Amino acid sequence: MIFKHLSERISKARVLRFGGREIIAEGLRPNFWADISHRCMTASWPSFIGGAALVFLVFNAVFALLYWLGDQPVSNVPGGAYIDYLYFSIETLSTAGYGDMHPQTHYGHFIATVELFTGIFSMSLMTGLIFARFARPNARLLFAENPVISNYEGKPTLMLRFVNERHNIIGNANAKLWLLRNVASKEGHTQRRFYELPLLRNEHPALALSWTLYHVIDEKSPLYGLDADAIRAIKVSLLVVVTGYDVLAAQTIHARRSYDHTDIRFGRHYVDILDDLDDGRIRINYARFHETLDG
Numbered sequence: 001m002i003f004k005h006l007s008e009r010i011s012k013a014r015v016l017r018f019g020g021r022e023i024i025a026e027g028l029r030p031n032f033w034a035d036i037s038h039r040c041m042t043a044s045w046p047s048f049i050g051g052a053a054l055v056f057l058v059f060n061a062v063f064a065l066l067y068w069l070g071d072q073p074v075s076n077v078p079g080g081a082y083i084d085y086l087y088f089s090i091e092t093l094s095t096a097g098y099g100d101m102h103p104q105t106h107y108g109h110f111i112a113t114v115e116l117f118t119g120i121f122s123m124s125l126m127t128g129l130i131f132a133r134f135a136r137p138n139a140r141l142l143f144a145e146n147p148v149i150s151n152y153e154g155k156p157t158l159m160l161r162f163v164n165e166r167h168n169i170i171g172n173a174n175a176k177l178w179l180l181r182n183v184a185s186k187e188g189h190t191q192r193r194f195y196e197l198p199l200l201r202n203e204h205p206a207l208a209l210s211w212t213l214y215h216v217i218d219e220k221s222p223l224y225g226l227d228a229d230a231i232r233a234i235k236v237s238l239l240v241v242v243t244g245y246d247v248l249a250a251q252t253i254h255a256r257r258s259y260d261h262t263d264i265r266f267g268r269h270y271v272d273i274l275d276d277l278d279d280g281r282i283r284i285n286y287a288r289f290h291e292t293l294d295g
Contacts, residue, residue: 061089164208173244199215273288
């Protein structure tokens with residue numbers, strides 16, 4: 001009985017992912033229709049198209065049923081077959097109107113009027129959602145799989161690099177690096193605290209290729225004096241947020257990536273992926289972008 005109750009609770013809970021960890025949210029009663037616009041914007045393209053097709057079929061099935069219940073409301077329907085009313089409903093809802101079938105009674109005209117209004121409204125709504133999904137600015141930034149901690153300019157430094165996959169210009173790019181860790185209060189309660197990690201350079205005038213962020217681990221750093229075991233004990237997570245102005249799209253873009261403490265590599269540095277060719281060009285090798293070396 002206990003296991004059944006627990007499984008029911010988990011099945012109704014929402015599972016979120018943050019910093020490589022799963023968070024189970026319970027106690028809320030989300031209203032599907034109250035947040036339908038957010039669901040439409042955040043759903044994957046296959047889910048969005050599948051949901052739109054399902055709604056289209058349901059609408060047509062309902063209106064076809066209403067036509068079918070009437071007394072010959074539509075002309076040229078042999079035998080009053082439901083499938084013919086379904087075809088007529090599709091033509092009406094999509095405003096195609098081929099003309100071989102048309103309403104011939106007041107009941108038929110009334111249902112067709114309601115369906116036409118529904119079709120115009122739903123098409124306008126769908127057009128707006130599709131435009132919003134296509135017009136939504138997004139960045140194609142590839143983040144390294146592992147942050148590294150090693151010496152840089154003679155000081156222990158946390159490093160994290162990423163690259164602009166589009167190779168277009170992201171003007172006035174700004175990066176922020178956050179650390180999340182468990183902290184015990186004087187009362188013995190464990191709390192999750194956020195700390196912004198100062199960077200040597202947190203702005204880039206024109207991000208087109210790669211950018212490596214550097215946080216010096218000195219006496220002022222929340223990571224000062226922590227080794228791999230200590231970081232694991234306080235469950236450190238990292239969150240990097242990058243914003244900038246996409247010159248080509250003329251829009252502000254945002255990108256983020258989170259890391260768990262198990263992703264951090266100590267005593268390693270990134271493999272160099274940029275080479276200067278003899279003809280003056282620059283070669284970037286994405287095949288080794290995630291690789292790290294001892295040192």
